Amino acid sequence: MAVYLHERHNWTVFMLDDEKILNLLSEVRHLQGKIIGKVELLGFALKDEANLETLIQDVVQSSEIEGEILNPEQVRSSIATRLGLDISGLIHADRHIDGVVEMMLDATQNTDKTLSDERLFGWHAALFPIGRSGLYKIDVAQWRNGDMQVVSGGIGREVVHFEAPKAERLTEEMTKLIDWFNSDSNIDPVLKAAIVHLWFVTIHPFDDGNGRIARALTDMQLSRADGVNQRFYSMSAQIRKERKGYYAILEKTQKGDSDITNWIVWFLKCLKEAIISSSIIIDKVVKKHHFWMANASKIGNDRQRMMLDKLLDDFEGNLTTSKWAKISKVSADTALRDIIDLVNKGILLKADSGGRSTNYELNW
CATH class of the missing domain: 1.10.10.10 (Winged helix-like DNA-binding domain superfamily/Winged helix DNA-binding domain)
Structure with missing residues (x-):
């Protein structure tokens, strides 16, 4: 029978092998600085457009990781409306899309606000505005009341990939996580993003939506690391490309000890690729700008x-x-x-x- 990470004594006293991390972390921090410097040269309008395009990717891809396909045009309309951007051809967005967008914008625009259980409950309520996940009624805006397993395979062939902490532990575990997230620690802000992601999905405190909320927390911490409340690269889009590896490293880490070096290395490599890919979005925004400069009057x-x-x-x-x-x-x-x-x-x-x-x- 597997012993999971959260079942070990003092499981949140995470250990890291600095030698395996530091060079990769330096690369990521350098790339972050370059991308922020690049967008600073764009001017306000193009920065807003790059932020919009990145947020669309984040919202759409984070949901797609969980198998939910959102309408990108509705996502665009919802984000543009909430950011006050003047964009033609906006359409009405469904209520649940507005909810996902509201969660993401609160996470990335209000990085100075402290995290709390009430704030997380608000995000959860926004994700599930009618209190259902598909056909199933779920407990919304509260920690789950039952057991939580991640299972694959048909009836009689089930494989349990992970079993989350018991419901009676959730209040204590989430209090510890929230206090740590709000504290001023000596840890690098990017490493903190990697750790909060793992820590939250390990606890799995909600009936559903844990992955999307974990990625919103990650974006919130990465915004703090960047020092800006706009997004110019999408971690969720890169995780979507590497979804198989994402689930594999999470499962392996859950069945290991408190040395989470391999998870951190995977996270940093994924983040590095996300930042490199962001140039595609920025180049597209600049190209659109030049197109309108040449053709708007026609x-x-x-x-x-x-x-x-x-x-x-x-x-x-x-x-x-x-x-x-x-x-x-x-x-x-x-x-x-x-x-x-x-x-x-x-x-x-x-x-x-x-x-x-x-x-x-x-x-x-």
Whole structure:
């Protein structure tokens, strides 16, 4: 029978092998400084846009890790509305998407506020606004009352990957974690992000949503480490890419002792890749800026501006006249006139892909 990390005496007295960590930590801190310096040169508007794009990734990918697929356009609308950004073509967001966004923004915008059980309960209530996880009713805004196991496999072939602390331990365990998180410790802020992530998922204090809240806490601590309340790299997006390894290292660490060096190394490598990947977002934001600088004066109506915005933001599938008409809620003739006008101005190009439906793409 497995002995889990939380069953060991003084399990939160974590041990680290500095020799295996320090060089990697230095690399990460250097990259953090470079990315923050890079965005400082963008100006307020482009910084806001880069922050928006990163938060969208964070919200969408953190949910996708748990198997929940969110509508990116709804996520964009919810974040932009709450940040007061003037963006065309915003749509109504579902209540549960607003909840995920509210949790993420509270974590990353209010890093100076102390953590408390009430704040965590608020995040949990935001994640589950109707008190259900899918078809199942759950206890919301309170620590779980029952046992918690992470299990895979069908009936009769179940494999228990992890068993969380008993419910009667949760108040004491969470008080210890919250006090540590709020304290001024000598530990590097990035290492603190790695530790709080592991510590929280080890306790698994809620009926559901533990992974998403752990990643929100991680983003909160990384924002403190960066010294800014905007996000310019997405740890959740990188974890989503490395999901198999993420669950494997967590399971291995839960079945080990208080030496969590391997977890810290995995976390730092993942964070390093997340920061490197952030250049893609920033370059995209700059490219969009240059596009509008060159073409804004050529746009004939709000429909064209809205559709171009969508094309600039990971438009799904090919742009056809019928798709333009459906999204813009106009006739096919009006859609075709809008498109031909942009083709004549050199903003859109007729694609070479052929097929039964003519489609168009951005000329950028």
